[in-house]
Amino acid sequence: MIFYKPKKLSRQFYTRNLLFVARDLLGKVLVKKSGSKILSGKIVEVEAYHGDYDQASHAFKGKTNRNEVMFNEGGYLYVYFTYGAHFCANIVVGKKDKGIAVLIRALEPMKSIDVMIKNRFGRKLIHDKEKYNLTNGPGKLCQACGINRKHNGVDLTGNEIFILNQPKLRSKEIGVSKRIGITRSVNLQWRFFIKGNPFVSRR
DNA sequence: ATCAAGATTACCT
DNA sequence: GGTAATCTTGATA
Numbered sequence: 293m294i295f296y297k298p299k300k301l302s303r304q305f306y307t308r309n310l311l312f313v314a315r316d317l318l319g320k321v322l323v324k325k326s327g328s329k330i331l332s333g334k335i336v337e338v339e340a341y342h343g344d345y346d347q348a349s350h351a352f353k354g355k356t357n358r359n360e361v362m363f364n365e366g367g368y369l370y371v372y373f374t375y376g377a378h379f380c381a382n383i384v385v386g387k388k389d390k391g392i393a394v395l396i397r398a399l400e401p402m403k404s405i406d407v408m409i410k411n412r413f414g415r416k417l418i419h420d421k422e423k424y425n426l427t428n429g430p431g432k433l434c435q436a437c438g439i440n441r442k443h444n445g446v447d448l449t450g451n452e453i454f455i456l457n458q459p460k461l462r463s464k465e466i467g468v469s470k471r472i473g474i475t476r477s478v479n480l481q482w483r484f485f486i487k488g489n490p491f492v493s494r495r
Numbered sequence: 496a497t498c499a500a501g502a503t504t505a506c507c508t
Numbered sequence: 509g510g511t512a513a514t515c516t517t518g519a520t521a
Contacts, residue, residue, distance in 0.1 A: 339502070348502070349502085353518090356517080356518065357517080357518090358516085358517060358518080372502080372516095372517095373515080373516060373517090374501055374502070374503065374515090374516080375501060375503050375504075375513080375514065375516095376503095376513070376514025376515035376516070377503070377513075377514055377515080378503050378504070380502060380503080395502055397502085429503070429504070430503075431503050431504065432503090432504075471502070472502075472503095473501090473503065474501095474502060475500090475501090496520100497519105497520085497521085498519090498520085498521105499517105499518100499519090500516105500517090500518095500519105501515105501516095501517090504512105504513090505513090506510105506511090506512090506513105507509100507510080507511080507512100508509090
């Protein structure tokens, strides 16, 4: 039996090439401390956004009040509010002032699932299949984990929110597609997901 | 000051 | 598969 001791991802992990970081984030474990509880989930779906030549990126038109965290160096959390209702969480990637990030689109819940259920629905699960509706979307996973505007700019090398390393996936385990819900730069194949995972937002 | 768009979701047929 | 809900933001005047 081989034991794999998960270690927190370092600054160095995040400051690499965007598409490498995006793919490598699949299978890693997002951890958020919430009072005495520790919430966690495996990252099963992500999308890459680049500030320079990607018109779908919030950073494409340069730095604004909303997106300024995207211009940090890699390893910070960029959280934005959209459609009057939802927060979405991104991992800032690359060097300072680049405006590069990876959107976390879906998690497979692991720890404190009871808290996620309460955050999402305010009640216990009625149908067993509802567990697949907890964190299978960028807004849903933020609601489940209690991620909101006050987490914008959090340093992922700190202790409040961080990501644990896991063994790298084989490329045959990773699916690739166009990104979802955008209207510009739609042809970039910058969505990555774990093939066959039931918590991915769209099958 | 006003306005249109939005990296979504839930609910409808 | 279609669409209403809801409000912040950035752009324009």
